[in-house]
Amino acid sequence: MSNYTVPYGFCPVCAEPLETSTIDNHLRSSCPNCSYIDWGSFSLGVGGILWNEGKVLLVQRAHNPGKGIWTIPGGYVNQGESIGDAIVREMQEETGIKAKPLSIIALRDRPSNCSTEKHDTYIIFQMSLLEGTLHAQPEEVSNLGFFTFEECRTLKISSLTLSAIQACRSISQGLILNKDADLIGRLSTLYQISSNWSI
Numbered sequence: 427m428s429n430y431t432v433p434y435g436f437c438p439v440c441a442e443p444l445e446t447s448t449i450d451n452h453l454r455s456s457c458p459n460c461s462y463i464d465w466g467s468f469s470l471g472v473g474g475i476l477w478n479e480g481k482v483l484l485v486q487r488a489h490n491p492g493k494g495i496w497t498i499p500g501g502y503v504n505q506g507e508s509i510g511d512a513i514v515r516e517m518q519e520e521t522g523i524k525a526k527p528l529s530i531i532a533l534r535d536r537p538s539n540c541s542t543e544k545h546d547t548y549i550i551f552q553m554s555l556l557e558g559t560l561h562a563q564p565e566e567v568s569n570l571g572f573f574t575f576e577e578c579r580t581l582k583i584s585s586l587t588l589s590a591i592q593a594c595r596s597i598s599q600g601l602i603l604n605k606d607a608d609l610i611g612r613l614s615t616l617y618q619i620s621s622n623w624s625i
């Protein structure tokens with residue numbers, strides 16, 4: 427998935443040419459015929475850190491952007507999919523390993539002022555191994571394996587990845603799923619810091 431986007435010239439709902447107007451103190455494209463407003467373009471990605479016996483699971487990217495770089499497994503969240511389900515799916519697809527999310531331990535936010543680039547947010551989970559054997563997805567992964575932190579430092583790896591791995595070398599709790607909260611929306615989930623949850 428590309429991080430680039432093209433602004434609509436016509437309303438995606440009714441096909442009327444869009445107009446530019448000030449809404450909430452921002453210039454936005456909106457439709458003079460229906461209620462459509464272009465609120466911007468966002469993409470949401472997830473990554474998973476899985477430690478097992480003192481080593482962390484990494485994959486080497488098979489294609490650009492970042493071909494040859496080692497990173498944690500992950501990818502983009504599908505429409506209608508929870509972020510937790512997305513990292514479980516991506517990790518299993520890329521590595522053959524089934525794991526469950528423990529907590530959110532990092533978040534990288536990358537806004538954009540440019541109309542052709544999406545605002546990109548990436549959420550990093552700490553994962554727990556369930557089952558599976560290593561099997562690289564050939565379309566996306568050229569190599570994979572478990573590495574000690576010292577080995578990670580010698581690989582071609584981004585400082586974001588290395589920083590997140592270092593942050594959860596020892597068990598770090600982060601944001602955990604609160605299943606007690608009564609949320610609006612059937613698919614809603616809430617991650618928050620630990621507290622005595624009895625609402």
Ligand SMILES: [Zn+2]
Binds near residue numbers: 460
């Ligand atoms: Zn319209």
